[in-house]
Amino acid sequence: MPASPADHSDDLLALARGGDVAAFSRLMEELQPRLLGQALAFCGESHRAQDLVQETMIAAWKSLHRFDGSCRFFTWLYVILLRQHQRALGWFSRRLPLATLEQQAAAKRFEPATSSEAEEAGAAEAELLRAMLTALSTRHREVVRLRFYTDASEAEIAAALGISPGTVKSRLHHALTKLRRMKEKVNRLREAAH
Numbered sequence: 001m002p003a004s005p006a007d008h009s010d011d012l013l014a015l016a017r018g019g020d021v022a023a024f025s026r027l028m029e030e031l032q033p034r035l036l037g038q039a040l041a042f043c044g045e046s047h048r049a050q051d052l053v054q055e056t057m058i059a060a061w062k063s064l065h066r067f068d069g070s071c072r073f074f075t076w077l078y079v080i081l082l083r084q085h086q087r088a089l090g091w092f093s094r095r096l097p098l099a100t101l102e103q104q105a106a107a108k109r110f111e112p113a114t115s116s117e118a119e120e121a122g123a124a125e126a127e128l129l130r131a132m133l134t135a136l137s138t139r140h141r142e143v144v145r146l147r148f149y150t151d152a153s154e155a156e157i158a159a160a161l162g163i164s165p166g167t168v169k170s171r172l173h174h175a176l177t178k179l180r181r182m183k184e185k186v187n188r189l190r191e192a193a194h
């Protein structure tokens with residue numbers, strides 16, 4: 001019976017943890033498209049996303065000895081990607097005041113798109129989601145991204161962030177409540193603009 005892709009990745013990970021740079025490179029080649037997709041969701045810009053992925057891979061190699069297998073390897077990498085992104089943003093990685101988000105929503109006057117404007121509308125919605133996530137505290141933003149961008153379980157998120165599953169559940173609940181409220185407020189601003 002041939003080995004599954006997961007077995008192959010597990011073998012590469014074991015070799016990489018033993019110091020095999022070539023195995024780590026092959027593992028990163030396999031995971032790079034997923035990491036790049038996540039980085040693009042953060043940055044919205046291809047060049048910056050590629051730089052973020054490279055920085056993440058370097059940081060992952062340097063701290064590979066810390067990976068203990070308590071969560072999926074990609075979940076662990078995602079936390080590194082998220083933290084590298086926050087460092088790259090510097091002062092902006094702190095919360096965006098809700099008033100700023102509201103001003104952006106009112107200024108952009110998100111109008112319903114025609115079929116030819118569908119791509120722009122999708123980009124505007126993606127930008128709105130990024131702004132809403134930025135308005136959350138770092139601890140709330142982390143659990144939302146890990147849960148919905150990497151499909152990590154509450155237990156995996158807890159292991160990756162070093163917190164209890166109950167704390168993950170609580171943070172996720174509060175974050176989603178805040179996001180719903182922001183979305184409702186933006187929708188009211190959109191309606192008022194028409």
